[in-house]
Amino acid sequence: MKNILKNFSALRLITVGCLFIFCACSESDDEKKAPGLYIEANGIQTWEGASVAVNGTASNYAGLSKITLSIDDWSIKKEIDLSSQKPVVFNYNWTFTVPMTVSSNFNTSLSVLVEDVNGRTTEKSIPVTYLPDTDAPVFVKAPQQNIAVDLDPETEQGTYSFTFSYRDNRLVKTVKVQIPDLIWEDERATGTAEDTYSALINFTATGVYPYGIILTDYSGNTTEYNGQFTVIPSETEGEIQDYAQMYVFNAEESPAGYVAGYYRYMSRNDAYVYSALIYAPKANTQIAFVPTESIEGDYFGVSPYVETKLMNNNGYVLPVTVQEKGYYTVEIDILSKTYEITPYVVLANTYTGTLTITGTGWAHADWTFSNPMSAVDSANPYRQAIVLGVSNAVQAEMAFTDGSWNIQWKGNGSSWYEASSGANFAFKAGSTGNFRVIFDTAILWATVSFE
Structure with missing residues (x-):
């Protein structure tokens, strides 16, 4: 019986020893394995100035020490220190910005290097290439094509604050404004996706001065826009107020023929800015604007010299012309003396049944x-x-x-x-x-x- 117990004890020790040896051997094998590395993207297509996100996962049985992401050609490097955490799995997220100075049609690579606590490493790379751009910049708010400028007869000076806004699907590189007859040119580097241009332009003589605008993006796509400044002697204008509302009406008809609805209410959108939806019953419909339901008193139309200059002078101004029959949104800014008429698309579910x-x-x-x-x-x-x-x-x-x-x-x-x-x-x-x-x-x- 004693021999049997001795043999059993010996067998148990041998079994435990083998299990210990087996476990020790398995752990040693895992520690010898290089870290696992996964990059979510197989490649990146991008452009100058763009923000690019890089995501992925690294793993290792022994624990991770650090992850290094880099683009050597652009001197970009990011190191994520994991030495204090030593995670066995880590999801990395990194965003970098493509330098504005990179050459067009670039072709480089992004490297991701992961290192475990034992110094073993795994490295992978993915290509980073240029994504061509064929979309030209656009105007968010273009200037008027015929701009009126008042010339003071005493000082023989006329100043206009020239502004417009623009955007690009990526970045606008330069904005260039030229007024050849004034021998005036202004070119600015922007490097923004959306911005507003503003400049004070001085005139010293009456006349018509054509202007041109060129918007250029980093791919060389351009948008050109042309118009003119019409410089005229100063015109007399009545005082204006930031009225609570304005009204638009058909100046070809008489208010005496109506008992209701002749004056179309315009809502106040901002200080001195008003808008309304209108219907022009025919081509070249004539409209004008008043702050009260009366054509006596303040009366806004356009200058006889420049059809884009909105001003308050009852008996002097002319009506604004709506070129084509149809529905429109009309917006006026009585402080900047401008107006805008844009086609209105009737909503699809608008009622057309019995009334x-x-x-x-x-x-x-x-x-x-x-x-x-x-x-x-x-x-x-x-x-x-x-x-x-x-x-x-x-x-x-x-x-x-x-x-x-x-x-x-x-x-x-x-x-x-x-x-x-x-x-x-x-x-x-x-x-x-x-x-x-x-x-x-x-x-x-x-x-x-x-x-």
């Missing part, structure tokens, strides 16, 4: 639906009209509906909006009789005029 009028003071019964309105222009489904009799000369109220109570449009004098309840738009007809009502669902505006 009727309901309310009080009409020849048909109060709060019943009128006959359906009809299109003013067969090519425009948004503008509908109807001729209705008004029975209350003092006050009539109206709302537009879809021929039921499902959809209603109500107004407050400055805007129209969809609502299921609330006050209706009220107006004073001044007399009974027939009136023509137009409602435009594209810009949500209504007019009431004598028939």
